[in-house]
Amino acid sequence: MITLRNRLDDYLKVRRALGWQLVQPAADLRQFVSFLEQEGATTITRELALRWATDRANVNPAFWARRLSFARLFAKYVRGFDPKTEVHRLGFSPTAIVGTVPTFTRTWRYCD
Secondary structure, three states: OOOHHHHHHHHHHHHHHOOOOOHHHHHHHHHHHHHHHHOOOOOOOHHHHHHHHOOOOOOOHHHHHHHHHHHHHHHHHHHOOOOOOOOOOOOOOHHHHHOOOOOOOOOOOOOO
């Protein structure tokens, strides 16, 4: 039986063969797969991906979004092998669920 960890190794090989380095995404995705294994999951669900992406408090919501985007791309790959895999829609924001509203500082540049 092929596990999610096997799928991750294959996914990283494919992406690296296409020229991506994937240093941080690979580390985060290994944590994601470990989280799924601890939960006893054999498939990726939206709920599990969101729980993993937002499991750290007191961080910038952009951190959650980045982690969720890594999980989303991996889930899209896995879905080709396992149709039960759930993938978040593009543009989904974890802050919409968690209820945190990010604040941004606008930079104004004036040119003569």
